[in-house]
Amino acid sequence: MNAFAAVDLGASSGRVMSARVGEGVLELTEVRRFTNRPVRAAGTLYWDILGLYGNVLDGLKAAGPHLTSVGIDSWAVDYGLLDRSGVLLGNPVHYRDARTDGVMERVRAELGDDHLYDVAGLQFLPFNTIYQLLAARADVDGAQTLLLIPDLLAYWLTGRIGAELTNASTTGLLDVRTRTWSAALLDRLGLPERLFPELREPGEVIGPLRPDVAAETGLPGDLPVTAVASHDTASAVAAVPARDERFAYVSCGTWSLVGVELPGPVLSEAGRKANFTNEVGVDGTIRYLRNVMGLWLLQESMRAWGDPDLPALLEAAAEVPPFQAVVNPDAPEFLPPGDMPARIADHCRATGQRPPATQAETVRCIMDSLALGHRAAVRQAMELSGRQVDVVHLVGGGSRNALLCQLTADACGLPVVAGPVEATTLGNVLVQARAFGVVKDLAEMRELVAATQPLRRYEPAGDEHAWAAAASRVGLA
Numbered sequence: 001m002n003a004f005a006a007v008d009l010g011a012s013s014g015r016v017m018s019a020r021v022g023e024g025v026l027e028l029t030e031v032r033r034f035t036n037r038p039v040r041a042a043g044t045l046y047w048d049i050l051g052l053y054g055n056v057l058d059g060l061k062a063a064g065p066h067l068t069s070v071g072i073d074s075w076a077v078d079y080g081l082l083d084r085s086g087v088l089l090g091n092p093v094h095y096r097d098a099r100t101d102g103v104m105e106r107v108r109a110e111l112g113d114d115h116l117y118d119v120a121g122l123q124f125l126p127f128n129t130i131y132q133l134l135a136a137r138a139d140v141d142g143a144q145t146l147l148l149i150p151d152l153l154a155y156w157l158t159g160r161i162g163a164e165l166t167n168a169s170t171t172g173l174l175d176v177r178t179r180t181w182s183a184a185l186l187d188r189l190g191l192p193e194r195l196f197p198e199l200r201e202p203g204e205v206i207g208p209l210r211p212d213v214a215a216e217t218g219l220p221g222d223l224p225v226t227a228v229a230s231h232d233t234a235s236a237v238a239a240v241p242a243r244d245e246r247f248a249y250v251s252c253g254t255w256s257l258v259g260v261e262l263p264g265p266v267l268s269e270a271g272r273k274a275n276f277t278n279e280v281g282v283d284g285t286i287r288y289l290r291n292v293m294g295l296w297l298l299q300e301s302m303r304a305w306g307d308p309d310l311p312a313l314l315e316a317a318a319e320v321p322p323f324q325a326v327v328n329p330d331a332p333e334f335l336p337p338g339d340m341p342a343r344i345a346d347h348c349r350a351t352g353q354r355p356p357a358t359q360a361e362t363v364r365c366i367m368d369s370l371a372l373g374h375r376a377a378v379r380q381a382m383e384l385s386g387r388q389v390d391v392v393h394l395v396g397g398g399s400r401n402a403l404l405c406q407l408t409a410d411a412c413g414l415p416v417v418a419g420p421v422e423a424t425t426l427g428n429v430l431v432q433a434r435a436f437g438v439v440k441d442l443a444e445m446r447e448l449v450a451a452t453q454p455l456r457r458y459e460p461a462g463d464e465h466a467w468a469a470a471a472s473r474v475g476l477a
């Protein structure tokens with residue numbers, strides 16, 4: 001039986017897990033879990049990258065020593081810059097920082113949406129790496145190498161530099177047809193090619209641990225770090241327990257990533273206008289999806305309320321009548337950190353609705369609104385791609401939220417299969433397991449997840465007229 005360690009850093013928490021994988025066996029053991037708390041200093045919002053790395057080292061120490069390999073995934077788009085001698089220049093900035101305000105609009109006006117989309121096939125999000133780099137052009141001038149977060153951690157563990165493909169596809173600078181950095185786009189933007197390392201495929205061995213890392217963690221010096229689908233969403237979708245291609249997914253954590261899996265990109269004008277993205281997955285697959293604001297709305301509300309008991313609050317929200325107030329979850333004012341209940345109330349007032357009066361009503365508003373966001377994105381993904389869908393797989397922390405799972409089934413008019421909670425970690429482990437010959441292909445990876453992980457099915461029981469009316473109230477029809 002092989003044992004793999006997976007490091008999975010989500011926007012709200014990180015974990016190091018060890019996994020046993022063999023024929024009919026896929027067992028995760030959590031060795032370390034830690035919160036991922038952004039820090040604001042002198043007005044800039046940062047990730048606590050060294051705190052995260054310290055937790056990774058402690059987690060790996062606890063996971064060892066009998067491991068076959070280690071893999072790392074994290075949230076997308078963010079990066080660290082290295083100087084010529086490989087030293088980190090400045091602390092990585094959080095994608096929700098305000099430094100990108102107005103940058104995307106400027107670049108879109110200058111280069112044209114059709115050009116940007118035709119190259120990268122990426123949805124227009126203000127924090128895509130391309131816009132962050134242009135917001136921080138002065139930093140770029142002094143830098144030698146850009147590493148996305150999992151590549152930065154892998155560099156610290158191994159000393160090897162490279163750019164893993166699935167995450168590179170979230171930068172806005174990768175040509176989605178050729179799957180290489182777009183030299184033409186870099187040139188047009190005046191971004192130096194030297195910054196962008198050679199690309200690596202999921203499953204490629206990055207290298208063994210640095211001797212000092214091996215000594216510090218007590219792990220064997222020849223333990224390989226393997227590139228996985230290092231974009232967390234790519235790992236999560238790799239572990240969706242789908243039996244055939246007729247599925248949609250909601251990778252539901254801080255964000256809801258909602259779409260279908262396709263054999264190649266769809267670069268249509270209709271898709272561009274609907275802001276659908278073409279992110280690279282394992283084995284040449286494309287995640288054709290749109291970001292929905294996700295449980296961020298709930299996380300920030302909980303923070304404003306001093307973190308009350310979540311299961312109790314969700315139970316209370318389930319008793320609140322539906323659709324009293326609904327918002328478009330993707331309204332731009334919900335993106336930055338802040339007083340989310342107040343913003344939701346303001347949004348309700350501005351759209352002529354009575355704002356939620358209690359915490360339970362606010363949570364109900366968030367759940368109804370997220371379900372409306374899931375419905376719109378599932379429907380559009382089907383229409384724009386032509387893919388037929390029989391089931392929605394909802395994976396990630398949100399699959400523990402029974403209210404949201406049921407509302408999503410009702411809103412979509414499709415069964416929802418909820419779980420696994422730790423889909424991202426499982427995808428990370430399975431890509432490693434495949435690299436070491438333990439599983440064969442994507443279909444076998446998904447079969448193993450379906451056969452071993454607890455899943456729960458929700459049948460749709462909604463009133464389609466009521467959902468359609470609520471959707472049109474928030475412009476998501």
Ligand code: ADP
Binds near residue numbers: 009010298314
């Ligand atoms: P990320 O990877 O973006 O950090 P996760 O996939 O870990 O996010 O999901 C975190 C979310 O899962 C939390 O914000 C919370 O809303 C939800 N969650 C976690 N535990 C529970 C629970 N017991 N009941 C309902 N929802 C939960």
Ligand code: LRH
Binds near residue numbers: 074231233254255291
């Ligand atoms: C989810 C995620 C998502 C990106 C966002 C920045 O964690 O990787 O796929 O859009 O973070």
